[in-house]
Amino acid sequence: MSNQLIQPRTLSGFRDFLPEMMIPREKLMETARKVYRSYGFVPIDTPTLELSEILCGKGSEETDRQMYRFQHGKRDVAMRFDLTVPLARFVAQHHNELGMPFKRYHIGNVWRGERPQAGRFREFAQCDFDTIGTNSIASDIETVLVINDLIRAIGFEQFKIRLNNRKVLNGILEKANLAEHSVAVLRALDKLPKIGPEKVRLEMLETTGAPDSSIDQILMLSQISGTNREIIQQLGTLCEGNELAEQGREQLSEVIDATQALGLTEQNLEIDVSIARGLDYYTGTIVETFLTDLPSFGSICSGGRYDSLAQLYTKQQLPGIGASLGLDRLLAAMQQLDLIPNTKTTAEVMIVQFDKSKLSEYLKLAADLRRQGIAVELYPESKKLNQQFKYADRRGARAVIIAGTDEFASGVVQVKWLADGTQTELPLAENSNEIAEWLKTRLTD
Amino acid sequence: MSNQLIQPRTLSGFRDFLPEMMIPREKLMETARKVYRSYGFVPIDTPTLELSEILCGKGSEETDRQMYRFQHGKRDVAMRFDLTVPLARFVAQHHNELGMPFKRYHIGNVWRGERPQAGRFREFAQCDFDTIGTNSIASDIETVLVINDLIRAIGFEQFKIRLNNRKVLNGILEKANLAEHSVAVLRALDKLPKIGPEKVRLEMLETTGAPDSSIDQILMLSQISGTNREIIQQLGTLCEGNELAEQGREQLSEVIDATQALGLTEQNLEIDVSIARGLDYYTGTIVETFLTDLPSFGSICSGGRYDSLAQLYTKQQLPGIGASLGLDRLLAAMQQLDLIPNTKTTAEVMIVQFDKSKLSEYLKLAADLRRQGIAVELYPESKKLNQQFKYADRRGARAVIIAGTDEFASGVVQVKWLADGTQTELPLAENSNEIAEWLKTRLTD
Numbered sequence: 068m069s070n071q072l073i074q075p076r077t078l079s080g081f082r083d084f085l086p087e088m089m090i091p092r093e094k095l096m097e098t099a100r101k102v103y104r105s106y107g108f109v110p111i112d113t114p115t116l117e118l119s120e121i122l123c124g125k126g127s128e129e130t131d132r133q134m135y136r137f138q139h140g141k142r143d144v145a146m147r148f149d150l151t152v153p154l155a156r157f158v159a160q161h162h163n164e165l166g167m168p169f170k171r172y173h174i175g176n177v178w179r180g181e182r183p184q185a186g187r188f189r190e191f192a193q194c195d196f197d198t199i200g201t202n203s204i205a206s207d208i209e210t211v212l213v214i215n216d217l218i219r220a221i222g223f224e225q226f227k228i229r230l231n232n233r234k235v236l237n238g239i240l241e242k243a244n245l246a247e248h249s250v251a252v253l254r255a256l257d258k259l260p261k262i263g264p265e266k267v268r269l270e271m272l273e274t275t276g277a278p279d280s281s282i283d284q285i286l287m288l289s290q291i292s293g294t295n296r297e298i299i300q301q302l303g304t305l306c307e308g309n310e311l312a313e314q315g316r317e318q319l320s321e322v323i324d325a326t327q328a329l330g331l332t333e334q335n336l337e338i339d340v341s342i343a344r345g346l347d348y349y350t351g352t353i354v355e356t357f358l359t360d361l362p363s364f365g366s367i368c369s370g371g372r373y374d375s376l377a378q379l380y381t382k383q384q385l386p387g388i389g390a391s392l393g394l395d396r397l398l399a400a401m402q403q404l405d406l407i408p409n410t411k412t413t414a415e416v417m418i419v420q421f422d423k424s425k426l427s428e429y430l431k432l433a434a435d436l437r438r439q440g441i442a443v444e445l446y447p448e449s450k451k452l453n454q455q456f457k458y459a460d461r462r463g464a465r466a467v468i469i470a471g472t473d474e475f476a477s478g479v480v481q482v483k484w485l486a487d488g489t490q491t492e493l494p495l496a497e498n499s500n501e502i503a504e505w506l507k508t509r510l511t512d
Numbered sequence: 513m514s515n516q517l518i519q520p521r522t523l524s525g526f527r528d529f530l531p532e533m534m535i536p537r538e539k540l541m542e543t544a545r546k547v548y549r550s551y552g553f554v555p556i557d558t559p560t561l562e563l564s565e566i567l568c569g570k571g572s573e574e575t576d577r578q579m580y581r582f583q584h585g586k587r588d589v590a591m592r593f594d595l596t597v598p599l600a601r602f603v604a605q606h607h608n609e610l611g612m613p614f615k616r617y618h619i620g621n622v623w624r625g626e627r628p629q630a631g632r633f634r635e636f637a638q639c640d641f642d643t644i645g646t647n648s649i650a651s652d653i654e655t656v657l658v659i660n661d662l663i664r665a666i667g668f669e670q671f672k673i674r675l676n677n678r679k680v681l682n683g684i685l686e687k688a689n690l691a692e693h694s695v696a697v698l699r700a701l702d703k704l705p706k707i708g709p710e711k712v713r714l715e716m717l718e719t720t721g722a723p724d725s726s727i728d729q730i731l732m733l734s735q736i737s738g739t740n741r742e743i744i745q746q747l748g749t750l751c752e753g754n755e756l757a758e759q760g761r762e763q764l765s766e767v768i769d770a771t772q773a774l775g776l777t778e779q780n781l782e783i784d785v786s787i788a789r790g791l792d793y794y795t796g797t798i799v800e801t802f803l804t805d806l807p808s809f810g811s812i813c814s815g816g817r818y819d820s821l822a823q824l825y826t827k828q829q830l831p832g833i834g835a836s837l838g839l840d841r842l843l844a845a846m847q848q849l850d851l852i853p854n855t856k857t858t859a860e861v862m863i864v865q866f867d868k869s870k871l872s873e874y875l876k877l878a879a880d881l882r883r884q885g886i887a888v889e890l891y892p893e894s895k896k897l898n899q900q901f902k903y904a905d906r907r908g909a910r911a912v913i914i915a916g917t918d919e920f921a922s923g924v925v926q927v928k929w930l931a932d933g934t935q936t937e938l939p940l941a942e943n944s945n946e947i948a949e950w951l952k953t954r955l956t957d
Contacts (some may be wrong), residue, residue, distance in 0.1 A: 072824065072825060072826065072827070073565060073566060073569050073824050073825050074825070075566070075601045075602075075604040075605035075822075075825040075826065076563070076566075076605065077558075077559055077562065077605075078559065078561055078562065078563060078587065078589060081559035081561060081562075082559065083556065083557070083558050083559070083602055083605070083606065084555075084556055084557040084558075085556060085606060085609065085610070086554035086555060086556060086610075086616070089554070089555040089556050089557055090554065090555060092555075092557070093545070093555050100538070103858075104858035104859070104887050105859070105882045105886075105887045105888070106859070106882075106887070106888075106889060107857055107858055107859030107862070107887060107888065107889025108858065109531035109534070109535065109856060109857060109858050110529075110531060110534040110535060110537075110538050110858075111528065111529055111530060111531060111534050112528070112529040112534055112537070113522075113528050113529075114522055114523065114526035114527065114528070114635055115560070115591075115621065115623070115635060116523055116526060116580075116623075116635070117522065117523065117526075118521070118523060120518060121518060121520070121521075124518050135561075135584060137582035137583070137584075138582070139580060139582075139625065140625075142523065144523060146560075156520045157520075157528055159520040160520035160521065160522075160528070161528065161530060164530060165530070165531075166903070166906055166907075168892050168893070168903075170889070171531070176560065178560070178561075180584065180585075190559055190560060190561070198892060201892045201893055203892045203893045203894075204871075205865065205871055205875075205890065205892045205893070206892045208871075208875065209875075209890070209892070212875070212879070216882075324872070325871060325872050325875055328872045328875070328876065329875060329876060329879055377520075379517065379518050380517060380518050380519070380520040381517065381520065382517070411554060412552055412554060413548075413549035413552055413553065413554050413555075414549070414550070414551070414552030417552070420650065426649075426650055426653075426770060427769070427770050427773045430650075430653065430654075430657070430770055430773070430774060431773065431774060434657070434774055437550045437551075437661075441550075442549050442550045442551070442552060443550070443551075443552065444551060444552025444615070445650065445654070447613050447643060447646045447648045447650045447651045447654070448613070448646055448648045448650070449648075458611070458613075461611055462611075
């Protein structure tokens with residue numbers, strides 16, 4: 068064998084998760100699972116690799132270009148670039164077994180060969196939930212409630228869910244005879260917060276060639292402001308006479324009424340008539356979610372209602388609504404906000420190996436504590452005490468248990484609390500119950 | 513757009529996880545995480561894709577052949593085929609940040625282009641834990657304890673961890689002057705349970721050309737039997753005079769002593785001097801784990817001690833010990849043993865939408881119950897009651913809450929317990945506390 072070492076490195080755009088990042092990442096996933104499950108969403112998983120034919124079916128040119136696609140044997144295969152296309156294929160394929168309505172969540176990695184840049188990776192986790200097979204407004208309301216519960220459970224109170232309805236936009240476009248220019252108009256409208264109404268107006272005039280009066284009708288959307296109820300009221304005039312727009316306004320109103328009754332205020336849920344989210348896919352309610360402390364970070368949880376999830380794979384009409392938590396993006400946001408604790412351990416308690424001949428006693432003590440629900444690490448070697456303490460410190464352990472021949476002889480241990488260096492003597496008797504109780508009290512402080 | 517439908521299907525060797533399989537699969541992963549964490553193992557993750565150079569470095573010809581490998585831009589890349597090679601690269605790369613000893617777990621998918629066959633998939637989850645940077649026997653003992661805790665936490669009591677030590681084997685080979693034929697001898701020895709000592713003897717004679725007396729020394733291993741302590745005693749004579757063998761025997765003895773002191777008996781831990789597990793990689797303790805009720809299923813959790821994890825990537829000597837739970841294989845075993853409950857829901861309680869105009873009340877009731885820790889699904893539409901009940905039944909809900917105008921007027925709900933069809937009236941007052949309490953009691957029964 069050659070002695071030439073292979074340089075250990077990762078591919079550009081890919082990364083390792085070290086424990087200090089993977090611990091909060093696992094916690095985020097656990098939190099998402101818990102919230103989704105509390106609403107009866109059920110987990111599924113789909114393959115990383117699918118036939119390119121399946122994955123390319125729905126993608127835009129851009130996603131097609133970004134796909135990791137290759138030949139495997141005789142097959143043209145690709146790695147999934149989102150969790151929505153696999154969901155569509157999945158539901159079309161297993162429709163009868165699943166039964167409708169079907170509420171699923173899916174936490175998994177996706178791959179996109181984008182140009183790597185700060186905070187953008189080629190492999191990242193998404194965390195989707197969808198309710199399929201129903202047009203009921205109850206699911207739109209529930210989607211907003213899930214996002215609210217989710218972001219709160221993760222630990223944020225300062226966030227804003229922005230709500231809109233594509234029917235309002237599409238109806239107003241119809242009213243202004245701009246339906247055929249919807250793509251250009253919505254694209255311009257999306258820029259409203261960035262470039263302001265005058266530049267949006269110019270862009271619309273240029274791309275549509277429509278008369279000023281039509282553009283004015285659309286731009287009245289940018290004048291709308293106030294509380295959610297005030298916005299709904301102001302939308303009244305704008306939507307009047309167009310069935311689609313009125314339906315959209317009514318749906319916005321139902322979502323606001325129901326969520327307000329449950330305590331969601333403008334603090335966390337705000338109608339924003341300018342958001343359009345994708346140009347063809349969504350057909351009703353749309354949502355985006357922003358962290359108040361990182362306004363320019365972009366939406367961390369977005370989604371909306373669609374009329375037809377799986378039309379490429381089945382004739383079955385499958386309406387639904389869902390949203391996707393950008394889990395790794397949220398993790399990056401939390402890192403920017405300094406919300407990631409510097410913990411490198413899953414065990415807050417460490418037992419030092421003070422005396423090698425007492426290994427069985429240390430193992431017994433550790434087993435006792437684990438049985439009582441305390442995660443505990445036994446330092447694997449009987450090295451010098453200061454080295455063992457350094458290890459505990461570095462990893463963020465909170466308590467260290469020390470016992471040598473003298474302690475075992477008198478049936479006690481010393482527990483050192485690392486934050487203040489205090490040391491407490493506790494009895495070993497009765498399956499270490501007293502030590503466990505003491506630790507539990509201190510660790511939950 | 514063409515009207516031609518794309519047939520929804522998965523690639524050969526790949527599969528979807530429907531909720532009834534994904535729910536227990538998530539539970540298995542949660543259990544593994546919990547057990548690993550209770551010992552202070554910390555989570556990491558590594559990329560799915562790595563440079564082929566990195567992944568091919570250590571693999572055997574067989575794994576190289578099975579690898580999903582392709583060209584991406586200018587890079588020759590591949591999907592990981594196990595979690596050990598990425599760990600080696602990871603530890604070599606982040607050695608200084610991690611600090612030694614380092615105890616990590618890693619739960620993730622791996623990909624192997626094997627010929628698909630019953631129970632063998634091309635994408636499957638592994639669930640590894642390793643202790644790196646120490647030769648201490650405490651880690652060998654801990655590895656056995658973790659496996660024992662893990663298999664028990666998953667729900668099995670009928671299982672056997674088989675323990676051996678490569679030093680014993682290698683030492684006895686040295687003694688018999690068969691060290692240079694170790695690969696052939698160990699390969700033959702691995703067949704002992706299948707083809708019996710006579711055929712193994714013939715194979716060894718043929719492949720090594722060694723004298724009968726040498727082969728006899730090796731085959732004495734197959735005569736060894738009894739309790740763990742009896743086996744260790746019998747190994748005394750066989751190992752005598754060879755330092756390596758005696759060291760191995762001593763280590764076996766230490767593992768047995770320490771685990772026995774913690775209550776592990778022959779029921780679940782048995783020395784098996786015939787297992788060799790891989791021919792070059794392991795250097796000390798080796799373990800395999802079998803389910804008593806599925807003896808022919810193969811090992812569901814295997815591993816061992818190695819002298820040098822990352823020698824391809826670093827000059828640092830990194831000894832360690834670890835094992836891998838074959839999570840998807842275990843799931844398949846549980847399915848064969850009929851241990852997968854037929855539950856398709858994460859919410860044991862469902863609220864029917866009896867009266868559409870009461871949507872806000874249903875939402876409030878659901879929110880109340882969730883706040884008290886009960887997962888609850890609100891049926892999304894106000895369809896016919898029997899359709900809503902069919903949905904609840906089909907998914908495995910246990911309780912259904914029914915309330916219409918009359919109930920809300922008198923401040924009560926009806927709770928139907930699906931197992932026996934009994935119906936109980938409970939008051940809605942005080943944030944639905946009484947309903948929550950009643951449900952909690954019944955659901956934990």
